[in-house]
Every structure is written in C-alpha cells, then in structure tokens.
Amino acid sequence: MPTVLIIDDEQNILVTLARALQLEGYRTEVAGSGKLGLEKAESLDVDLVMLDVMLPDIDGIEVLQKLRSGERDLPVVMMSGHATVEIAVRAVQLGAADFLEKPLSSDKVLVTVANALKLRRLTAENRDLRTLAGLSSRMLGSSAAMREVWEQIDLVAPSNGRVLITGENGTGKELVARAIHDRSDRRQGPFIKLNCAAVPAELIESELFGHEKGSFTGAHQMRRGKFELADGGTLFLDEVGDMPLAMQAKLLRVLQEGELERVGSCETLRVDARVISATNQDLEAAISSDRFRRDLYYRLNVVPIHLPPLRERKEDLPELAEFFLHLACQQNKRREKSFAPGAIEALAEHDYPGNVRELKNSVERLAIMVPDEVVGPADVRRVLHWGQAAPDRDSSADRFYDRSRSLREMVTEAERACIQLALRDCDGHVTNAARQLQLERSHLYKKMKSLGLK
Ligand SMILES: Nc1ncnc2c1ncn2[C@@H]1O[C@H](COP(=O)(O)OP(=O)(O)OP(=O)(O)O)[C@@H](O)[C@H]1O
Ligand SMILES: [Mg+2]
Structure with missing residues (x-):
C-alpha cells in the first residue's frame, strides 16, 4: 500500500488524518513542521504528501516548491483553513495535485488521495509507453x-x-x-x-x-x-x-x-x-x-x-539482435537478458527470408521462452529449431521447469508464454488468438489481464 506523509502543525489533524488513511490501508508518516516534513520526504519512501499551507517554520507554499523541485514526481495535496483563491491558484501552478479546505471531510480526503495516486500511476505508465514506442520505432544498422x-x-x-x-x-x-x-x-x-x-x-x-x-x-x-x-x-x-x-x-x-x-x-x-x-x-x-x-x-x-535483405547485410545482425532482446524484455516486463558468447553466431546461421521482422520475432521468442538471464547458442538452436522438425512436445516442458518454483508459478509461466505466442501468431488479434487457443474471447481477456499482458 502507498505511504502518505502528512505535514501539519495541528496535532489533532495529524492524528485524525493518519487514522482515516490507515483504516483505508495506507501507511502514514507525520511531521509537525515544514523542516521535519522535508526531511521525511527526502529520507523515507513516500508516495504522496498532504501539506498544510500555514506552518510555524517554513511557509507551506515554499515547502511545496521544494517538494516539487526534485527528480521525484511526488504528488502533493494542499490543505488550508483560510485559503484564499490566490494561494490555491499559486499552489496549483506550482504543481499541487489538489487543494482541500479545512475542516476536512474524511470521504473527500480519501477520494482526493486515491485520485492523485491514480493520476501519478497513469502518468508514469504513459511515460513508459512513450519510451517504449520511441524505442520500437528506432531504426538501427551501421552496415x-x-x-x-x-x-x-x-x-x-x-x-x-x-x-x-x-x-x-x-x-x-x-x-x-x-x-x-x-x-x-x-x-x-x-x-x-x-x-x-x-x-x-x-x-x-x-x-x-x-x-x-x-x-x-x-x-x-x-x-x-x-x-x-x-x-x-x-x-x-x-x-x-x-x-x-x-x-x-x-x-x-x-x-x-x-x-x-x-x-x-x-x-x-x-x-x-x-x-x-x-x-x-x-x-x-x-x-x-x-x-x-x-x-x-x-x-x-x-x-x-x-x-x-538482411542476409546481404549480416553485419547489422548483432546490433539488431541485442537491441531486440532489450526491447522484448522491456515490452514483456522481463528482467534484462543478454546473449552468451556464440549465441549471436547461432542466430546468424539462419538466412531470414522474413528479414528484420523475422529476426525481431525470433529474438522476442527467445526472450519469452528462455528462462535463464543469459541466452546461449544451444537455446537459440533449441527454441528456434530452424530447418528441423518441430521438437518433441513433451520435452519442451523443461523450458519452464525450475526447482526453485512452485508448480503454480511454472504453469503460469507456460500459460503466459503460450498466450504471447498465440497473440503473435495472430498479429495481436485477440479474437483470433482466442479461437486458436479454444477459449472464449472474454476468458482470454481476463487471463491476459491477470498475467499483465496487454
Ligand atoms: N533497421 C531496423 N532497425 C530496427 N528495427 C527494424 C529495422 N528494420 C526493420 N525493423 C523492424 O522490423 C519490423 C518490420 O519493419 P517494417 O514494418 O518497416 O518492414 P516492411 O519492409 O514495411 O515490411 P512489409 O513489407 O512486410 O510491410 C518492424 O517491427 C520494424 O520495427
Ligand atoms: Mg510494411
């Protein structure tokens, strides 16, 4: 659960607000002065700050300015008993997430806190997606x-x-x-x-x-x-x-x-x-x-x-393969993986009639199907098995088998991999993938959601 830091000089407010938030499951920290509040915001893992405008030591607006100036995009909800419109406007200009008037109603506080946290999550997600979109439209190759x-x-x-x-x-x-x-x-x-x-x-x-x-x-x-x-x-x-x-x-x-x-x-x-x-x-x-x-x-x-065609500029392959591995790990929210010596050479043995797209899909397949963080040449040949008959289905379970994990985790892993492959086969078309997997479309959606797949 997120941690809320409350900065207010009225002991009474600190206690009631903290209790109301705790009842909703939030963790809370309190500070009775601007100085202490800034210190706690700096040293503790805080997700949101509730900040009084009138503080005994530093002016609340100044505290807000300091809180917003850092790298961290920390949402700050301002509170005031005698707010003027000017102060409210100034606070919003300085990046306050919201402005609450005292006396506080706990319902209003809870909605405001939930909204501010949600906005922050969405903003972060949006930023990640933009970075990913920028990454996936990058064009490489120095041949x-x-x-x-x-x-x-x-x-x-x-x-x-x-x-x-x-x-x-x-x-x-x-x-x-x-x-x-x-x-x-x-x-x-x-x-x-x-x-x-x-x-x-x-x-x-x-x-x-x-x-x-x-x-x-x-x-x-x-x-x-x-x-x-x-x-x-x-x-x-x-x-x-x-x-x-x-x-x-x-x-x-x-x-x-x-x-x-x-x-x-x-x-x-x-x-x-x-x-x-x-x-x-x-x-x-x-x-x-x-x-x-x-x-x-x-x-x-x-x-x-x-x-x-790629086969006429194989010099580009190492750079492309490394990049696609990084991209696939990001897109699938996996830990970073890398190629062991010899893996790129194994990838380069193939002729790629489907060119860069085929290389990209093959590397994504490796990122999903190889459980280790290092992808070796044997993985490349086993997972991509070019020019060979399809592998024995029973033996493919060893991709997921891991002594340190529960059966449930391993099955989930296999499920995620199969759904991703089906989606890729169907170019991301969920209805077609559901048909191929012999699932109801809504069921597949639910599964994708629970597995964190888009
Ligand atoms: N030089 C490159 N660097 C990075 N990614 C590339 C490069 N060339 C192609 N790709 C990736 O390979 C995939 C196919 O690229 P693109 O869609 O541009 O090919 P295309 O020539 O239009 O293919 P088609 O003829 O099938 O429409 C895309 O995912 C693209 O991002
Ligand atoms: Mg095209």
Whole structure:
C-alpha cells in the first residue's frame, strides 16, 4: 500500500488524518513542521504528501516548491483553513495535485488521495509507453548498405520529393517512410498510412479520396479520405504494387494536379500531401505485364530507396539482435537478458527470408521462452529449431521447469508464454488468438489481464 506523509502543525489533524488513511490501508508518516516534513520526504519512501499551507517554520507554499523541485514526481495535496483563491491558484501552478479546505471531510480526503495516486500511476505508465514506442520505432544498422540508406533519407527528407521505397518483406520500409516524415518540415503534420493491399478494390477510392453521405450503399456519413487527412503531412501508400489498375489512373490525376473530389461530390479539393510509397514487388516486371502503369511509376518513383535483405547485410545482425532482446524484455516486463558468447553466431546461421521482422520475432521468442538471464547458442538452436522438425512436445516442458518454483508459478509461466505466442501468431488479434487457443474471447481477456499482458 502507498505511504502518505502528512505535514501539519495541528496535532489533532495529524492524528485524525493518519487514522482515516490507515483504516483505508495506507501507511502514514507525520511531521509537525515544514523542516521535519522535508526531511521525511527526502529520507523515507513516500508516495504522496498532504501539506498544510500555514506552518510555524517554513511557509507551506515554499515547502511545496521544494517538494516539487526534485527528480521525484511526488504528488502533493494542499490543505488550508483560510485559503484564499490566490494561494490555491499559486499552489496549483506550482504543481499541487489538489487543494482541500479545512475542516476536512474524511470521504473527500480519501477520494482526493486515491485520485492523485491514480493520476501519478497513469502518468508514469504513459511515460513508459512513450519510451517504449520511441524505442520500437528506432531504426538501427551501421552496415555500408544501411549507412547509404541513411544518407538518402537525410538528403530527401527536407524536400517534398516523392519517394518509392522497395525491398523484401520485413526489411524496414515503413520505418524508412516514418524516418523521412520525422526529418521533414512536415513532421508536425500527420503521417497517414494506407495499405493498398488490405483494402477491397471497390473501397480504395473512398479510402483515398473520401465520400459524401449517401454516395453509395453503406455510405451513411461523409468521410474524409486519407489524402485529405494527410494534408500538410505525409501520405504513405504501402504495398502500392497491389493497387487495382482503375485506381492507379485516379491516383495519377491527383498526383499530377494536386486536386481531388470526394466520391459523390463535385466540389474540388486541393490537398498538399507528400506521397511516399513502398512495395515488395518488382514494379518494372509489373509494368511489363500490364499490372502497373508506367506513368504512375514515374510519378511515384522520383527518389528510389532500396532496402537490401538482411542476409546481404549480416553485419547489422548483432546490433539488431541485442537491441531486440532489450526491447522484448522491456515490452514483456522481463528482467534484462543478454546473449552468451556464440549465441549471436547461432542466430546468424539462419538466412531470414522474413528479414528484420523475422529476426525481431525470433529474438522476442527467445526472450519469452528462455528462462535463464543469459541466452546461449544451444537455446537459440533449441527454441528456434530452424530447418528441423518441430521438437518433441513433451520435452519442451523443461523450458519452464525450475526447482526453485512452485508448480503454480511454472504453469503460469507456460500459460503466459503460450498466450504471447498465440497473440503473435495472430498479429495481436485477440479474437483470433482466442479461437486458436479454444477459449472464449472474454476468458482470454481476463487471463491476459491477470498475467499483465496487454
Ligand atoms: N533497421 C531496423 N532497425 C530496427 N528495427 C527494424 C529495422 N528494420 C526493420 N525493423 C523492424 O522490423 C519490423 C518490420 O519493419 P517494417 O514494418 O518497416 O518492414 P516492411 O519492409 O514495411 O515490411 P512489409 O513489407 O512486410 O510491410 C518492424 O517491427 C520494424 O520495427
Ligand atoms: Mg510494411
């Protein structure tokens, strides 16, 4: 339970507040002066401070200032018997979580304390998530090939030039598109992605250009298209090689004229979106077989960036593997793990047809499935068993077997690992994972929650 430090010179308040909080299960510390309060806040493991404005030695506002100036984001609830609006405003400006007027009602105190603690927890979680999101969109690689890609990104980013990114599946095309956007003058604008392969042919036009209400069956409301949404920013056309021919003609017009109409509308809209596209197809071949328009190709391919497959830049593998191991431990809230000598070499024995994504998934699998903190070459071969038949199912229990743990802990560990793998198999789609695991969806949700999985 959290610890609340109460700083007040009225003995009576210290006693009643402490009792009310203790009854709710909080631990409490008390201080009868500003000086003692600051000392206790410094030396004890305190989660929240309740602070009186009027103290005999130091002014409460000054104590607040000192409490808030440290590294620790300590929530402080102010209390006062004769609060003026000015003092309350000043307290909030200085970062007080809340302001309570005396006489205190214990109900009000408990709600305020619970809210302030909850806000602090959410803020911390949010910060962690941001750090994680920042981490997982980092692009690494110092091979000659990747250095060249970086040079191209830096050159092209500040311009408005259209970029066509090519490369096999999982080579990092989307990361490159985001890197260009983030380094461009449009970085404050939106980055909008349309996966041309995932949208049914008949809906692509409305996805790109939007539609007016009632323009076709099912168009219940006006909807803006991705082009409009990307105004002032970047439109990323992923898997552009899969765009139906009819659509290619319409896209060409927008690229030529910078103008479009929503489906069912005759109003012409001007949009300023920078287009970056990506494909894993050989567009030259698609042009030869009349599946892709040559004129569109020239429009999209002003600056080409090609990402070589991982097997042609294995120098990048150690750096990527170390990073993905760190990332997976963070994401799965595991203790940090490391590779033993030889483990990276074992990872490098594989050819990675799925490129960086396959490496990332493989390392995540290791992070989840290897119970030790050090991942050795044998673990790599056992867990990833490339090119071998699937391992004997019975023997896989030794991954979880640990003499120092109870059966319950080991089963929980196995359960968590299986659910994570199923979720990964289904690209995070909970309904599909539940089906695969033969569970009710709600049951799986409950389990994920109790196991601390997102
Ligand atoms: N150079 C890199 N550094 C760090 N992570 C990378 C790198 N390249 C790719 N990744 C990671 O690998 C995964 C696949 O990357 P991305 O989605 O950008 O590939 P893609 O080329 O768009 O793949 P696809 O063709 O399948 O859409 C992502 O999780 C990405 O973060
Ligand atoms: Mg992609």
